[in-house]
Amino acid sequence: MKKFNMMDEEFTCEKCGKKVDKLKYSARDHCPFCLYSKHVDINPGDRLNRCKGLLVPIGIEKFKDTYKIIYKCEKCGTIHKNIMAIDDDINLIIKLSVNE
Numbered sequence: 001m002k003k004f005n006m007m008d009e010e011f012t013c014e015k016c017g018k019k020v021d022k023l024k025y026s027a028r029d030h031c032p033f034c035l036y037s038k039h040v041d042i043n044p045g046d047r048l049n050r051c052k053g054l055l056v057p058i059g060i061e062k063f064k065d066t067y068k069i070i071y072k073c074e075k076c077g078t079i080h081k082n083i084m085a086i087d088d089d090i091n092l093i094i095k096l097s098v099n100e
Contacts, residue, residue, distance in 0.1 A: 007045035014038060015054060023085055030055070030069065032087045035096070039073045039080065051076045060084075060097040067093065 008022045015036035022028055027045055030037035037055035042048045053075025061068050061081070068081040069088075084093060 003043045007047065023087075025086070026083075028085070029082045030057075030085070030088075032085055033089060035069055035088060035092050037069075037071055037080070037082060039075065039078065051078070055080055055082075057092070057096055060093060067097075069093075069096065 008024065008027045010019065010021050010028070012019055013031035013034060013036060016031060016034040018031065018033045020028065020031050020033070029041075029044070035057040037057075039051040039053045039055050040047050040049050051073060053073045055071035056074050057069050058072050059070040061070060063083065067084045069084055071080045071082065072078070073080065
C-alpha cells in the first residue's frame with residue numbers, strides 16, 4: 001500500500017481564517033501564516049483520520065537539512081510532525097524553536 005498520497009490543495013485555515021495556496025513543490029499540510037494544521041491523515045494525503053482536530057504547533061526539531069514542526073492534536077492529544085514549508089512564517093518558527 002502506498003504510504004504517501006500527494007494532496008497539494010488550497011484551503012482556508014480553521015485557526016487564523018486566511019486563504020492558503022497550494023505549496024506547488026510538495027503537499028501542503030499546514031498553514032504558513034499561523035503554522036496550525038488539521039488532523040486529517042493517517043498516512044500523508046489519505047484524508048482517512050476521523051479525528052479532524054486542530055494540530056497545535058508546540059515545537060521544532062532538526063530533520064536532515066530542514067526542520068519539522070511538532071504538533072499536538074487539541075482533540076485527541078496525538079503528537080504529529082510535518083516538514084517546514086519554504087513559505088512558513090520564519091518568526092513563528094524561531095519562536096517555536098526558543099520555546100523548547
